[in-house]
Amino acid sequence: MSNEIMYDKNSILIAIGLFLSMLAVNQLCYLIGRRFQTSDENNEVKGQTAAIQAGIVGLLALLLGFTFNMSLQRYDARSNIVIEEAGTIAKAAMQASLLTNSVKTETLTLLEQYLELRISLSEIDLSDEISRRALNVKISELQSQLTMVAQNVIENSEKPAVANAFFQSISNIIYVENKRTAMLRLHVPEPVLFLLFFVFVTAGGMLGYTSGLHKKRPAFPTLLMSGLIVLVVFIVVDLDRPRRGIIQVNQDSLADTLVQIKQYQSA
Numbered sequence: 001m002s003n004e005i006m007y008d009k010n011s012i013l014i015a016i017g018l019f020l021s022m023l024a025v026n027q028l029c030y031l032i033g034r035r036f037q038t039s040d041e042n043n044e045v046k047g048q049t050a051a052i053q054a055g056i057v058g059l060l061a062l063l064l065g066f067t068f069n070m071s072l073q074r075y076d077a078r079s080n081i082v083i084e085e086a087g088t089i090a091k092a093a094m095q096a097s098l099l100t101n102s103v104k105t106e107t108l109t110l111l112e113q114y115l116e117l118r119i120s121l122s123e124i125d126l127s128d129e130i131s132r133r134a135l136n137v138k139i140s141e142l143q144s145q146l147t148m149v150a151q152n153v154i155e156n157s158e159k160p161a162v163a164n165a166f167f168q169s170i171s172n173i174i175y176v177e178n179k180r181t182a183m184l185r186l187h188v189p190e191p192v193l194f195l196l197f198f199v200f201v202t203a204g205g206m207l208g209y210t211s212g213l214h215k216k217r218p219a220f221p222t223l224l225m226s227g228l229i230v231l232v233v234f235i236v237v238d239l240d241r242p243r244r245g246i247i248q249v250n251q252d253s254l255a256d257t258l259v260q261i262k263q264y265q266s267a
Helices: 011-036 043-096 101-122 129-156 160-184 190-214 219-239 252-266
Strands: none
Touching: 011 190, 011 219, 043 101, 043 160, 043 190, 043 219, 043 252, 101 129, 101 252, 129 160, 190 219
């Protein structure tokens, strides 16, 4: 994320800055409209300007819908992968309970430690690369230990079907972890957001210019529309920021799986 400009910025500050920029451009274009189109008889120019304004607002609506859909899809994907990871770990824990007591105890202990690290990692900001790297090293070590346990089970187990299923579950844990990590890096491309911001500010400028041509400005409707659009933009940006925004992916499924593993240990 270090090669992006906005990712490290607070989404609330981005929304406020966008709103203030729109108001400033709106005021500037309003003054320009009053200065250069002072005649009330130039209806043709006013009509053309209104048509251009409608086109820009329509383009803004299209971009808002497009980016909102992109960010919402990514949020849903991140939510689903958390549930998938919890289910994969729970399945491995259940299969471990079918193995010998020594293997069962070792596996459940490793899975408990692994899940605790995964939950801790989910609470760390993506921009905190040092802390995340330290936890990822520990997670990789536990994955290696779990893989070794699964390999030993295959080599020594008298129940090949159970051993193979257990090994596959451990492999799936590693696969889902890699998949979830990759999904955290998938978000709306920053150029798309910049285009959205530019069109929004341009639409505000056209509203101000059109108002200047008519020497009248509906202040409250303009502020209301701008505020609503900024709110939608804020939701788009916030949904697109895993572990940074206000809207967070629910991690309860991982916590529930941790409780389930502890129950297996006490059984």
